[in-house]
Amino acid sequence: MSIGKNIKRLREQHNLTQEQLANIIGVSDKAVSTWESELKTPRMGTIQKIADHFGILKSDIIEDKKDNVTSISSSAPHGIDSIKMPLLGSISAGVPLEMIEVQDLVNVPREVGETYPDAFLLEVIGDSMNKVIPEGALALLDPTIEISNGDIAAVAVNGYDATLKRVFKHQDGVTLEPLSYNPEHKTQFYSDKDMDHCPVSIKGKLVWYMAPLDIKF
Template sequence: MSIGENIKKLRELHNLSQKELGEIAGVSDKAVSTWEKNEKSPRMGAIQKIADHFGILKSDIIENKNIVSTINEPQQTYGSDSVPMPLLGSIAAGVPIEMIPVKEMINVPREIADMYPDAFLVKVSGDSMNKVIPSGALALIDPTEEIKNGDIAAVSVNGYDATLKRFYKFQDGITLEPESYNPNITTQFFSSKEQEYNPIHLKGKLVWYMAPLDIKF
């Protein structure tokens, strides 16, 4: 079977529309239509996104074979070059990390996982650190790493979900500094006195981040 036929069969097996598959691959439904008609061939990046989403190999899509038999075969979801790590939900103050529900497991390069075996992923929301890490990215947070002045940390303020900020601790308080292109986002300072009723909880240090599989360029 051709690449287009394999993509169409894969889409139909999962009861997806061309628009839904396009969202997975980061393209329009018209692009998916041209693939399935064999008018154009998808780029390798799009094929990789589709393969990652369905837990199959890229070669399963591009090689001349029936995708149905591939789907029905047991798949090795996590290859030798990647390791599954937990993507956590809300990480609010006072909630132990081990009690936070795991939303799903996400593959990260084995080299990274080996360096930070106790780390977890969170999805970045908002533009307060978009000079460094874009909204929608998956940030790897290590709760065991020492957080020093100038490090980017997941910080929970007064019980709210953790936010990523550059952290500075001074004798009279703590500063949380954004790195944003949005001029409306400003530095926050919490004095030692203020922290008695507005506590700061450090959840871990940002050690790495990756783009989500469904990111659009």
């Protein structure tokens, strides 16, 4: 059973409308509808709010439940030390690519997921950060952590393109620095004037990464 179906079953068991559940957790009823229709997946922080309200574990919403979402299966040891987090799309570590939403959930160590409940995963494409993170890795990015100079972050350029770079903020602009063995990748500087017509915004700080199961060595 998916997260959306678990949320719907839980809501119906407590005789709540989508609007009532939305008011409880501080979102719109449209958001609840998109979750239950499996068009989108709620963030881990939102799932935690739902779990806290109903007095259940977050895993009761995330993991498949054959019977009742409020019960914990004792017969499925798989995943007990992991937690599912959303894989939202791809991110370029070379030439920026448009972020495309991917409807998927990936198991990460439970400690990581619980440390960064609002984070999301993006696939790294390109080799401009391969001194730090290899192409094909899944980068975990937390949008709630403030970025300091020298941090690696997902950066949206011109509103919709995303790139993974080391970020340095200046009084007159921002520098995006690659960390690559490929000399073709160059440091990019965007002045305040540049950003008037080509805005640069931070989407999330890199906090962890993992190799996907199908990676080739």
